[in-house]
Amino acid sequence: MALITPKRERSTRQVRPQTQGLAYRTKVNFRHPATLIGILLILLFGYLIVAPVISLLMGAVQVGFGDEAKAGAGAGELTSYYLARVFSSPVSEIIFYTPLRNTLLISLCSIALALMSGVPVAWLLARTDLPARRWFSSALIVPYMLPAWTFALAWTTIFKNRSSAGQLGWLESLGWEPPNWLAYGPLPIIVIFCLHFTPFVILLVTNAMRNLPSELDEAAKMAGATAAERWRRITLPLLRPALLSAATLMFAKAVGEFGVAYVLGLPAGFQVLSTTLHQSISTQQSGVAAVIAAVMVVLGGISLLIDIRFLREAKRFMTVSGKSLAARVVPLARFKVLAFTLVAALFTISVVLPLGTLVLSTVMRVPGHFALSNFTLDYWVGHNLPTVGFNRGVLVSPETWHAAWNTLWMVGLAAICTGLLGLLVGYVVVRSPLRQLGTALRVITFMPYLVPGLAFAVAYLSLFAVPRGPIPALYGTATILILIMIADEMPFASRAGVSAMMQLGQEAEEAAQSLGARFTRRMRTVIIPMLRGSVASATLLPFVSGVQGLSLVIILATPGTQLMTTLSMTLIDFGYTHAANAVVVLICAIALFGTWATQRLFRSNLADGLGG
């Protein structure tokens, strides 16, 4: 994915003659509305993105309050104490090296598995006469719209054993206690990441395949190449940019994802970077946390560099002239039934099973006991449940409604702001006569992509917990949650905005300008209406990931600003599995409904938002 270097389809700038006066040039440049907007945006993102990231990184080399004695220096002074503690102390192995290895193991395995299952499915969806392929191409994306730890909860519901508290697992109550390696730790985490990531691969690769002219394959066929040779020498190399983009995206997600490892790793003592980060934060070791967070940023940066490197190579893939016919459909003939079965199986495993398990678990008193008398709606609508806290059904307890309302308005507002800001960034990048302004904005809005949500939240906490200048202390307010959600989604939103503005071309705006329309009117009557679909998808994506986002908000939400995700985590901590699962089911419902409604209203789709 061209996250940082969008291809410039046509340059709108001309080389200016050297003789042009500086004063004149400055005046022209600064009169362009894009310049002013650009400067305002840089100030805004400087505050929302750059400042937190810098304060985060500084935390790794500055003595924190209370660490003066250990570090042997005054608070605020530079120190290598935290670096030493993380990288070369007796506890390094536990707090850093093992989690790092685990993180790499899990992300690499799950990426490989997701590619292996996603690519064939993408091919079936993009190129063959698979029955119901239109339906599948939306249905198989569903796991992407669900929080990753939904799967973790479903997994524990089925496989959990006596290592963790709460209700019995289904298998356990059927009389077989699953061993630890099946219930917790790397195996289930890899499987779940794979299920959660496969939709990415499907989305990106299906798009890439649709844009691949069938003639490239046919030309190889005419040259006498067998099907295997054609895959190896033509199709796969051509898909490499898309595959790498998907892999980079998955890697960043896998490194930053917290919920899955929290639910499935901790009971087996299996630590990854995000969980040690969480631990050091909750034990007040903010210096160590900053170092770990910085390592996660570096990991993201490396994956990005790889992506950019290959992207440069991939550029020459894009500009091949000549028009192409619509992709031809490959008849599956006798493999039709087999292919359909496989795709249906993937759908079952990645959507039906986890969601079904969760839904079922909320209507059964004793887990895994499938008798009619065992079913109940008490956990949804009942009163006086036999629990200490949260003793009403999910749908009738005020906590749920409070959290649901918080989620809807906070995430909704954040998503709308993100979408509009993304569009403005696109406008500045594409139209500003000051090229540097656009570049700076692209780089800044991209930074959150590299910072894991938890670490970003830590930075927000340290920066905005106390009043600074004119800004009051934000901890415990909805504002801090909304701001961080906006900042976190900017990489995708600005990318979507840039590509939307590029597609628009500037004639439409120039036509309005030549007829005397000023900037605000041009925006209102020409640009935004024309980009309605893109704005919708640029809003949809932040909404969907905001509704299910956990790591970003888990340390920032307070009882007053409880969101659905943090509520369900709280319930898990208390061992109220029924209620936690029911809340997760509600989250899924909101995410799915939001996606469906946006697609219906604006005919946009997720793949556009991803910019695949």
Add this chain to the structure above:
Amino acid sequence: MAQITLSALSKTYPGSRTPSVQGLDLEIEPGEFLCLLGPSGCGKSTTLRMIAGLENPSSGRIVIGDRVVDDVSSGRCIPAEQRGLGLVFQNYALWPHLSVRENVCFAPRVQKLPKAERELRVQQALDTLAIAELADRYPSALSGGQQQRVAIARTLAARPEVLLLDEPLSNLDARLRLEMRAEFQRLHRQTGNTMLFVTHDQFEAMTLATRIVVMNRGQIQQVGTPMEIYNAPANRFVAEFMGNPPINIFERGQNAQADAWLEHIDPHVATLGIRPEDLQLTSEVHRPGSGQLTLDLRVSALLPTGGSWIVELNDGARRYFATTQRCPQVVQGQLVPVLVAPQAVHLFTGSGVRYERMEVAA
């Protein structure tokens, strides 16, 4: 050298009611430069793709050399990669991730030739198309004409006996087209390959082909040499499709002078057609000789094209075109007597079939 025989070849795409190709019978002789010509959607590309093996016929038989490659009734079908034909695509279909050399070397590599032989073939193919200096570039760094040459070189390196070309010139600008046309002719002479060329451009077909197959709505309209097709179109479709500006058509009852002339002709004749170059604009009043057709038409526009002129004429109801090599001595709005030699008039029956007259000039 391979002969290609198509018998009763038909193709109906799934979901479509009308067949794209219908009952095609055609023999392509070894070494011939045959052109499939027709408007877009006439089934010419489908025919080519069926020969290539990229599309499967719904019924019929294709024989290449002594090999039956497709026979729907016996269920025999040889996949494209085993037919040994070369196909040049309309959009060239160069592999963007491979350099020119790697593109050209693809087929020799697939054929598992020894290294020396591979390199020889690549070099020969590059030399034939005069693109040796482009060998290390990537397709995106090539112009349209260069991509075209690479696409042909890539096909030649496989040493196919039959070269199939699917509208290979349609993405090039006018000047390059002219150049490439000459190139194709040279290539045909040099390799002696059987070449099958699909185009919707009659000029291309006329200049290149040794034989033209005119197709419309999935069926063959006429097969013949370029001059046969132009001078004796088998039906109204062929007459109207060939020629630019198009042939002038006079239906019975459309023009009084044409009707009067038609009185001497078989009543089955419903239409007459006259090529623009056969309309002779005269300045003085001619007395019509016997059998001579004279039409009084008004000049509505004069269009110089450089070497010749197009004159737009009308009889009050319809437009006609005449072309002349010399500057026409007429002015706009002038009523001009237009003479037509009787043997230059094409006659068609009510169903549009060519009517051969025995003794028109009598």
